[in-house]
Amino acid sequence: MKNQNLNINQEYKYGFTTDIESIKAPKGLSEESIKFISNIKKEPSWMLDWRLKAFKRLKTLKEPNWQKPKYPKIDYQDLYYYSAPKSSSNKPKSLDEIDPKIIETYKKLGIPLVEQQRLNGIAVDAVFDSVSVATTFKEELTKKGIIFCSISEAIQKHPELVKKYIGSVIPLSDHYFATLNSAVFTDGSFVYIPPNTRCPMELSTYFRINASETGQFERTLIIADKGSYVSYLEGCTAPMRDENQLHAANVELIALDDAEIKYSTVQNWYPGDKDGVGGIYNFVTKRGICKGKNSKISWTQVETGSAITWKYPSCILQGDNSVGEFYSIAITNNHQKADTGTKMIHLGKNTKSKIISKGISAGFADNTYRGLVDINEKATNSRNYTQCDSLLMGNKCGAHTVPYIKNKNSTSTIEHEATTTKINEEQLYYCNQRGLDQEEAVSLIVNGFCKEVLQQLPMEFAVEAQKLVAISLEGSVG
């Protein structure tokens, strides 16, 4: 029958490497390699001191081990902490100066860096291994006083902002991977939106890990000043490699009074092959603070890639009446593993949070939702609503929900709903009877299951995300 002839494993579409000469830091984690990074980036001394402080702290920390997915020990001395395309050691000033091979890579990824992109109305800050190669739309944004550049550039040109906010949400001593990032972070994006300004376009970063044996440690810092609004999208891919690569990013968001930040991620790192060989370890720390009153931070993530995804994009609701939202789709197929969720820390009065999590497991995969809702004593009249739905495909995968709920005052309410379902044979049969083949049917049903989250994505990316959802699950039923 036709069902048996389905393409069992969709090849990872982005599994090409680009042959470019690169400059690397000395192998291994040491003061020397940190100084190398700081030096090559011509950082001011306060930045180097900050990194070294993090490194000192790191030596006292242990890798956490409480997560569900276990992984073989990472040899931190066997990694390169900096790798940059050689041609960019003198940073290009315009798109014309960028190595055509890099532009070619981005074309394959479907990110056009050139002018045609204006049509999309998306400004892209592209990170290739460790260096931000080009930032488009800069001029248009500059007119409004918006700063959108690489973090390296921001350290040099806007030290007062970076100094004030870096590490203010994720402190130096936070936990092993966050502290590691603080010591060795290489590049990432920086965004500042001035007061009462609505960013006129979606800002977007595209990360890509190219060189082998490199970790990618980006650092992203987004500050929305009073009464401003910004929507930011991050997309990720990596070439196919047999060995596992570590990706430990830190993302900090700061929303002041009446400001709103919407941060969306479509993560499609290489998940390893169908037997679980290779793939990215995606151990990322993302945290936002609603510092001002009436501020709002909204995280949306579509996680389809990586061998292991381990992250909890979180909100600290400090300002009164502030709002935190977390919308998540985590898809694991074959031998992929995910342990993801969020933390909502309510500190201000009348703060609200909403968590919608959709986990989908297929093959031999294991998917855990882990989330904390913590309503403080002073956070009176606060509310949380959590909904965690898991969908299982086949009988060799797993889904787990681990909620931690703390309510420390009597005027606040917390609601938690959770469901676990198996993909329904009757639904598939119904779709088939209407002419849809197995793949179309699965795609339709799963996209329906994820709808509440998908509709949070900016229009341009919602369609892509829907396709990605379908591709990630190809061959998982039938």
Next chain:
Amino acid sequence: MLNIKNLKVSVENKLILNDLNLKINPGEVHAIMGPNGSGKSTLANVLSGKKGYEIQGEILFDETSINDIAVEERAQKGIFLAFQYPVEIPGVNTNVFLRTSLNSIRKSKGEKELDTLTFLKLIKEKAKELGIDEKFLSRQLNVGFSGGEKKKNEILQMKLLQPKLSILDETDSGLDIDALKIVADGVNSYKKKDNAFLIITHYQRLLDYIKPDFIHVLSKGKIVKTGSAELALELEKSGYKNL
């Protein structure tokens, strides 16, 4: 159009249909009646290609065997099943589902897929013919639909997909008289000389509105009697016991 030869169907070694023969020509309306457990719904499922049945004998559709053909390919060839219990698919708009379905079938025939606007125009027309409110189309597929709405939705899909053979599996069950009339009108307005119907029903009620050319009585997996529309009235009076 449909030619069933010596069909034997069993589930886990339990024989459900035993040596069933049935021939349906274009333009004909056949009704299958019979007591509970006589194998009526099994016949509908087997014709649509549902998995989980052991099958012997032959099912020919347009002169070719469809025994080994998957559910979706049978649908693409023009076999439509109006379900007794249409399933709910949360998060999927009725509109989106119907368009995906129509386009899958069009694609299989090498026809151009319809864009959203053309489709909307078409579906609104079809809905209007059946007296179905437009708002109904933007609801999630069958989610929170009443029994009558679900059945009307099945008939709407039939009229949209234009199948050659429409199988109605107890479409009349649980319907009030108004909904029953809408369903019957839907069938009657779609009836043409090049398509055919197989109507599975427990009661004679639906056959007051849809006039079948043949009535077959199914009992213990076999067609035990075939007759004209009058047979239904007879059965209504004396029940299935005498057969």
